[in-house]
Amino acid sequence: MMGENSNHFPIQCVFHYWETPVQELSDRLDALSQEGVHSLSTFIPWQVFESDLSQRLTKFLQATALRNIQVQLLPMPELGLHYPYSGFPRDLISNPEVYAKNYQGHETLVSLPPNVFALPSLFSEAFSKRFYNYQNKFFMYLGDLEKNQPEYLDHVEIQWTGSLWKYYRAPRSHHRKLFSGFAGDRSRAASIVYRKTMDRIFQDPEFSDGNRTQANQWKTQSFETVNRQWFYQLSEERFRNKGMDHFRRLAPALPHRSIELYIPEADPVSNHSNFLQMVSGSFGDVKRISTLLNEYISRATSVDESHCPPFVYFPELGGFQKLKINEKQFLLMKALLLFGGRGGGVFIDVDQWIQFSQGFRKKVESLGNQLAQRKLRLKNRAIYLTTHTWSPTGILWDELEKKIGKGLRLTSSFDLLEQDQETSLCVIDPSLILTRERLEKLLNWMRCGRALVLSQSALMTADAKKLLDQKLNQVDPEMTAFIEGDLPYHVHGVEDGTLIQFSLPQVMELQGELLVAWRGFVNQVLNLSGLKEHWKIADARIEVIPMSRAEGSKGLSLFVLNPSERQITADLFFDKKVEVLDFQSWMNGQRPSINEEDRLLECTLDIPPKGILPLGTYGIDWVFERKVEKALKENQGREKEKASLFEPLPGYQPELNFEKNRQTGVE
C-alpha cells in the first residue's frame, strides 16, 4: 500500500460559499443538513478572498460551526471554479507576460466556463510575488481565526491540492494518451530557474566529483529532456512543500492534508473536445471523461513523504452537468471505485449531489463507507518509477499497463516506493537518473522476493554504478541468467530479490519484431515477479475494476463496467476454477460451501448500458503477492526491533536525505 490509509469519506460535496448571500446562508445550510449533507468542501478563489470585504468566509465558517458541519477548505489555485478566470486576479491573468508556455512556445489554454483563458506560469516573478502575498494573507487570516475564534475552526480541515502543475502539457499526440504530450512550462521565467537549479544540482560531489567536465556531461543537450523533467518534478514538490511549511508556521494547530485533484473537463487535453461539443450544439462526452478517469488514477503523487489521495471533481460548469442521469451515475460510481479505492474520492457540487435520487445517494454512501473504512480497496500490483509524474512514458509503460491494468501505478516519489508494502514489481523508467542513494533505496525495496527492472544503460552516477557493480559481483554466478533475443536481458538473484537488467534496443521504432520482443519481455517480467492475469473478459468494451477486501480477508471483488449505450453480454474467463457469488454476500464474508463442480472457469454476464455489475469471488488469489506482503511484514518487524536498539543512542541521526538536498537547491 502506498500510504493510502485514509479514513476520509470519499464523496465530498462542494459548496461555493461566495455564491450565497450572507443573509441566506443559514437557510441554505439548514436545507442542506435536512438533505443529509453534513460535510462541505469549498474552494477559496484567490480573487474572492482578496476582495472579501464583507467577511463572507468568516461568516460561512461561523454558520457551519454552529451546525456542526465539517468543512474542507481548498485554498490552492485550481481550475473549474465558478468564478471568472477560476479565481485568478483578472489583471494578473490578462498579462501575457505571466503565461506559461509549452515546448512549442504556445500558451496552455483552459476552455471550461466561465472563461477561456491561458494558464499562468508558477515560475513567473510577477505571479509568484502576488501569489505568495495572497497565501500569506490567507494563512494569517487562519492564524488569527485560530487565536480569536477557535470554535469556528473546530470542524475545519485544510486540503492542499496540486494546483496547475499537472496541466502544463502540450496537446501534441493527445489523441493517443492523456499524458503523451511533452509536459512542463517552457516560459522564459521557467527557463531561467531551470538553468540555475540544474547548475546547483550538478555541483553536488556525486555528479561532479570535483571535476567540472564531469559535471558538465550531465548538462549536455542529450540530457535536456531528462533534466527538464527532473526540474519540473522538484519544482512541483518544492512549491507544495513551501506552502505547507509556511502554513504550519502560521496556523500550526489546524488539521490539514494534501490531495491530488483532477478536473477532467478543465484539463487542457479536453480543449478540442469541448470545442467540438460546443459547435455541435451538444454538451458532455461521457466516454471521454471515463477514459480520463482511467488515466488519472494511474498516477501517484506525494508531499512530505505522504501519499496524496487522488480526487476527481465534476464541476457544474462543464458537460458533466448536461449528461443524462444514468451517465452521471455511471461516472460517479466509477470514479468512486477508482479514486475511493485509492484513499481519495469524488468532489461533486452539492446542488448536483442532491439532484440524485435518495436511493442512488444511499447506495453511493454505503459504498463510500466501505471505501472510507478501507473494507474495499484498489490494490497496487506494480510500480513504474519515473522522473516526472506528468511526462510521457514509453513502450514499457504501455505494455505493462495493458497487462496489469488498474493495478499499475506511476510515481516519481521514492518515498512512496519506500512505504510500499504490497507490490512485487518495480520498473524503472530508462530516463530516471539514479544516484547512489536512490539505488540503495531501490535495492532495499527489492527484498523479500520482489523484482526490480532496470535498463542496462540506466542513467547512473559513478557512485551508483560502483554500488551496482559491487552488488552484482556478490551474486552467486548460478543465480544469474542471460536471456538472448531481440531484447536481451539478465536476471540476477540479488539477496532474496530479483534484478532484471534489459538492454534498450538501438532502434526505437515500435513495429513488427521489436514490438513483439517488448511484449515478450513484459510477459517474462510479469512471470518472474509472480504477476498473473487471473481473468479475462471477451469484450473490449467492458472494463473490470478488481477490489480487495481489508487485509487478511480472502477473495476478490470484480466490478464489471459497461460504459456503452447498449446492453452487453460478455464472457468472463478465469485462469482456474473460482467461486462466484453476489457482492453483498461476499462483503458480509459469507462463503457458501460449494462443490468443486459448482466452481466456475467462466461465466456469462449481462451488463446493462452504463451499468456496473459487482461480483464477489473466492479462488482468485494473488498468491505470490501475498507471499511478498507476508515476508515484508516479517522483515518490518525485524527492522523495528533494530530501530528500537538505535533510538536511545545519543547523537543518532538519520542520514541526510539526498532528495531533500535537491529540493532546497531549487530556489
Add this chain to the structure above:
Amino acid sequence: MELTYDWKAFQNAFHLDYKNKGTLNAVPAPIYFVAEDGIIQEFFCENEDFSEWLGRTCDEVSAHFKNREIIVFDRNEVDQWMKDSIPQNHYHAQMNYLKEQALPSVVTPSPFLPGSKRSKKSRHELVHQLSKTHFLLEALHSWWNRILPSSFGIWIRILDQDQYQDLLVVIRRGQVQSYMKPSLLGLGPGKEHHFDQIAQYLSERHALPVQGLVVNRDQWEDWSMQTDPWKWVAQALRAGTLGLHPFRWGVATLIANKAYLGF
C-alpha cells in the same frame, strides 16, 4: 457576492436545448473531427464512439463514412481561435466568437476531405445547428436593438413550483454585457414576489431600464427548445402566464410582431 458573469445561471436559462439529447433521430448525427495535417486528433459525435479512428487519416474516414456528414476542423486554426477568444469578457461572447470562426469550416467541406460535397440541405442544417441561439437572445440581437435603448437589462424570473430562479442580463449596444443572479436584499423582506417593484429596484440599482419577464419553468423550457416559439410566447402573454413587469405596450408589440408577422 453578485457574480458579473454567472455562467451557471446563464446556461440554466439559455442553454436548455441539451434536454433534447439522446432523442432518437432517423438521420445519423454529423461527426465532428479536429485534425492536424490530415490526421484525426479528436472527435465528437452524439452517442457514438469513434476512438478507433483517432490517429487515422481523414481520407480513411471519408472513404469509410460515405453517407455521413463529416466536419473537420484544422487543429492549428482551432487553437488560434481559442487564443483569440481570450480578450472577450465572458464565456457567452467567447462562445459566439468561436462559433463565428467555425462557420466557414461547416459551410465548406474540409480540404482534408477531397471530393466530399455537402448538399444544400445538410449545409443548411449544419449552419442552423451552429448558429442556433436562444430565441430571446436572437431577438435581442436582431433589429430590436435599433429601437430598444442602447443599454438595458432583462430580468427573467423562472418559477418552479414554490421556488424560482432569477437572472439579470445586461445588454449594451445589442450585445450581452453581463449576466448575473441579481441580489434583491436591498428590496426589503416580503417583496420577492412584487414583480413590478423588483424591476424598478433593479433598474435603480443598475442605473438602466429593466424589463422583467416572469414565466413558469415548463413553459420556458418548452420555448427554449424551439426555434420559433414566439406564437406561444404571445399566447402566454395574452393568457397571463407570461408576465411583463412593468407592462410596456412597446415590448408587447415587439412580441406580437415576432409571433404574427414573423419579424
